[in-house]
Amino acid sequence: MREFELVRAASVADAAKSLAANEDAKLIAGGTNLVDLMKEGVETPGTLIDINAISGLRDVTMSDDGGLMIGALASNSAVAWHPDVQEHFPMISQAILAGATTQIRNMASMGGNLLQKNRCFYYPEENARCNKREPGSGCDAIEGINRMCAVLGTSEHCIAANPSDLCLPLRALDAIVHVEGTNGQRAIPIEKLHKLPGDTPYDEVDLRHDEMITAIEVPPSPIARNSHYRKLRDRTSYAFALVSVAAAIGVEDGIISEVRLAVGGVGTVPWRDEEAEAAMVGQPATQEAFSAGAAIIFRETKAYSGNGFKIDLAKRAIVRVLSELSGDAK
Amino acid sequence: MKRTTSSFEVNGTRISAEFDTRTTLLDFLREHLDLTGTKKGCNHGQCGACTVMIDGQRSLACLTLAALCDGRSITTIEGLANGDKLHPVQKALIEHDGFQCGYCTSGQIMSAVAMAKEPWGESDDEVREAMSGNLCRCGAYPNIVAAVQEARAKIAKEQPDA
Numbered sequence: 001m002r003e004f005e006l007v008r009a010a011s012v013a014d015a016a017k018s019l020a021a022n023e024d025a026k027l028i029a030g031g032t033n034l035v036d037l038m039k040e041g042v043e044t045p046g047t048l049i050d051i052n053a054i055s056g057l058r059d060v061t062m063s064d065d066g067g068l069m070i071g072a073l074a075s076n077s078a079v080a081w082h083p084d085v086q087e088h089f090p091m092i093s094q095a096i097l098a099g100a101t102t103q104i105r106n107m108a109s110m111g112g113n114l115l116q117k118n119r120c121f122y123y124p125e126e127n128a129r130c131n132k133r134e135p136g137s138g139c140d141a142i143e144g145i146n147r148m149c150a151v152l153g154t155s156e157h158c159i160a161a162n163p164s165d166l167c168l169p170l171r172a173l174d175a176i177v178h179v180e181g182t183n184g185q186r187a188i189p190i191e192k193l194h195k196l197p198g199d200t201p202y203d204e205v206d207l208r209h210d211e212m213i214t215a216i217e218v219p220p221s222p223i224a225r226n227s228h229y230r231k232l233r234d235r236t237s238y239a240f241a242l243v244s245v246a247a248a249i250g251v252e253d254g255i256i257s258e259v260r261l262a263v264g265g266v267g268t269v270p271w272r273d274e275e276a277e278a279a280m281v282g283q284p285a286t287q288e289a290f291s292a293g294a295a296i297i298f299r300e301t302k303a304y305s306g307n308g309f310k311i312d313l314a315k316r317a318i319v320r321v322l323s324e325l326s327g328d329a330k
Numbered sequence: 331m332k333r334t335t336s337s338f339e340v341n342g343t344r345i346s347a348e349f350d351t352r353t354t355l356l357d358f359l360r361e362h363l364d365l366t367g368t369k370k371g372c373n374h375g376q377c378g379a380c381t382v383m384i385d386g387q388r389s390l391a392c393l394t395l396a397a398l399c400d401g402r403s404i405t406t407i408e409g410l411a412n413g414d415k416l417h418p419v420q421k422a423l424i425e426h427d428g429f430q431c432g433y434c435t436s437g438q439i440m441s442a443v444a445m446a447k448e449p450w451g452e453s454d455d456e457v458r459e460a461m462s463g464n465l466c467r468c469g470a471y472p473n474i475v476a477a478v479q480e481a482r483a484k485i486a487k488e489q490p491d492a
Binding site for chain 1: 331332334350351352354373374375378381384387388389390393394395397398400401441444445448449458459460462463
């Protein structure tokens with residue numbers, strides 16, 4: 001591990017100032033992803049700014065209108081087991097509990113979860129080509145082991161899947177990511193936070209170097225009470241998703257009134273396709289309608305040697321989850 | 331070498347030390363304090379052998395920088411028994427033969443102790459899920475599950491509000 005200075009930030013402004021003063025600095029909260037990558041030599045910050053002592057960033061509160069405000073330093077566990085989250089946004093709780101292990105969820109912060117790095121096998125591999133780790137070196141996943149890689153949103157430079165479970169219900173619910181830097185505060189819709197790899201796969205999120213995430217806001221969504229997160233993976237627990245589905249649905253008199261749907265394991269960013277949702281609204285809540293919606297999401301895919309199976313698996317998972325949620329599980 | 335100073339509590343004892351900023355809590359416990367009950371398995375957060383309690387929450391010592399423990403309270407396997415009186419989870423692991431080589435055992439025990447206070451359901455499947463961060467390469471899982479079930483029933487009976 002490269003040597004680094006340790007700085008302790010007492011406030012968000014303090015952290016932003018330290019970041020602005022040092023191109024080579026990084027924030028550390030739970031550190032579950034960062035410390036591991038530092039051991040691998042993938043992350044080599046010269047300074048770490050410990051933000052854990054900043055007060056007021058651990059609260060989880062529900063507003064009168066039913067929205068959630070989640071402090072960036074709240075642990076993944078604290079949010080997953082929070083009674084309001086479990087009751088009003090079950091898919092957020094389920095998605096968090098489907099990720100990692102209790103030890104890691106106790107340590108990991110909510111802000112950090114949004115920014116976690118991809119788990120493509122070649123990313124931490126020193127002798128492999130990876131355009132995220134070493135821009136311009138190439139991508140060994142495209143013709144290599146790509147079972148865990150994406151089929152949507154890929155480019156010729158990178159096919160790594162976004163690994164976050166949490167980001168999927170947040171994307172489905174139009175969460176807003178609050179950040180603060182030396183120039184003040186910004187609210188970023190979560191759909192704008194993660195960038196498609198395109199020609200610059202190393203440029204992953206829409207955050208300036210001096211900005212830190214302070215909170216995640218989830219707008220009110222009455223149908224989110226009827227939501228579910230389903231994760232399919234190579235082993236039952238503690239594995240990243242091959243395919244996952246975050247879904248909420250409202251059904252009135254047998255007709256779909258609203259759908260919120262995001263799919264994991266398949267996209268280079270947390271994947272949602274509003275066109276698919278729009279196509280389902282107004283249709284009878286049947287497997288045919290869900291299947292037609294799922295087909296829209298996967299109308300333009302690029303499968304690689306080891307991950308083509310994900311397309312059918314994801315479509316079936318979407319139909320299954322929406323059917324169960326709408327009581328049409330045959 | 332870049333150094334830092336931190337103070338924290340380990341098994342009730344106050345520690346103040348200066349060390350390389352890169353030191354993980356795991357290395358600090360083992361190499362600086364000679365508390366070698368906490369094991370280094372994968373050193374990447376995948377096996378759970380290094381599980382300790384930080385402020386009562388089970389955590390991975392291998393992914394925790396010791397410098398980030400400033401002001402916190404840490405409990406390791408060495409801090410669990412009360413003199414010669416074993417913790418109910420330790421007793422249950424012995425009674426149910428919940429290990430072979432024993433390398434994962436202190437992590438399994440720390441995890442199970444924490445789990446007893448977490449809001450999991452009662453089934454064996456819940457135990458397997460809650461304990462999935464602790465690998466056992468000897469494959470003693472059925473006995474570990476039995477031990478955890480017995481211990482947490484006992485703990486719930488003895489400390490209904492804990």
